[in-house]
Amino acid sequence: MFASFDFDVIRRSLGYLFLDGMAFTLTLTGLSALGGIIFGTLIALMRLSGYKLLGHIAGLYVDLMRSLPLVLVIFWFYFLMPYVGQWVTGASRPISVGAFTSALVTFIMFEAAYFSEIMRAGIQSISKGQPAAANALGLTYAQTMRYVVLPQAFRNMLPVLLTQTIVLFQDTSLVYVLSMPDFLGAASKVAQRDGRLVEMYLFAAIVYFVISCTASFGVRRLQARISIVR
């Protein structure tokens, strides 16, 4: 069945696939997760702040992002970013934003909506006595969040946050629609150059599968350890 296939094409392109493609994918995943968690935490704090207007704005943002397909959001930001850049820098014409920056901003903004829901659940799971005790000790709101609530919420939610990061890792493959050189994009370029679609896509599928499987296995072990402690 595999007689007519040339699996050597994979060996020949390993360097390009991993040093360029996978490096791009992992960098994008890591930075987006970091930015998404920070921005998502801010959104969650806005929703729980008690200020009606702030809460509504944050809620609308989360609902909007969660009702749109990621592909459409990627296109939105790709075309919107030059104008936003122009507005921020005060340039006279829309400025050119690099493909990587555009993708990074897209994923941070999009994933922040999902991370904020996780962080909101995490913050709400902290018992009321904790912030009350912090308050009694004379901590300000910012200190209460920084030293009491967020560390615990973050810890409780760590497995869910990591699972969402695995989803994010898989979702970064969608930058394919902007022809960016992530892992899948690199595999696809080699596939089309050498006419080896079957070999390259099978290989890409296996690599994604192995990485995601290993990562989710790790998360499951982490979850088991955390749940014993609590």
Next chain:
Amino acid sequence: MNYNWNWSIFFEPAPGGTGTYFNMLLSGLWLTIQTGVFAWIIALVFGSIIGVLRTLPSKTAYWVGFAYVEFFRNMPLLVQLFLWFFVLPELVPRSWGLWLKQLPNAPFYTAAIGVGLFMSARVAVQLAAGIASLPRGQKQAATALGLTTVQSYRYVLLPIAFRIILPPLTSEFLNTIKNTAVAITIGLIELTGQARSMQEFSFQVFEAFTAATVMYLLINIIVVTGMRFLERSLAIPGYITGK
């Protein structure tokens, strides 16, 4: 922002010769709905079977369900669509491969099946969790009444489990519809695809994407309202969500 807004673009004829740009977007919307519903049916059928397998006492059934879910969950949807679209026709016997490649509407079927199977793993997880959340007495009572395994699932466990997981199923249905947008990569010109080609033809980027955004929001509102209505009409008085 020096961008030339032109909202009347929707009523200008599109280059395709099939009417205005608005008609173009509407045909995309219709294709998104068709693909989404078709995929959702596949997701529900396969997800239910696998979800039940994961709760059966048999070890083999559990492992089959486990392997199925891990297989579909650990690969990006885009890669799965590529596997169905580009790789599958080369791996099956030659004549089948030719038939697959010549199939009219191949992107539509690939998208519906690909997205459907991808989502079925998520449905399976939800259903297995729903069944597991039922009190053990339900299954025991069914057995005590002399129901077979099939009967106890059909008449006792599944009717309640499905009611419990209706809210998460609503969001999985919405995810299914949203995920059909990924099929743009295998040439399915659904809503996002039509917005993209409208942008390429007319250069009115933001009008095209705004219209697509509004249409996706409408789909969401309709689905959420419909499912709320379904939840209310299926609620059992005195049980969980029932009043």
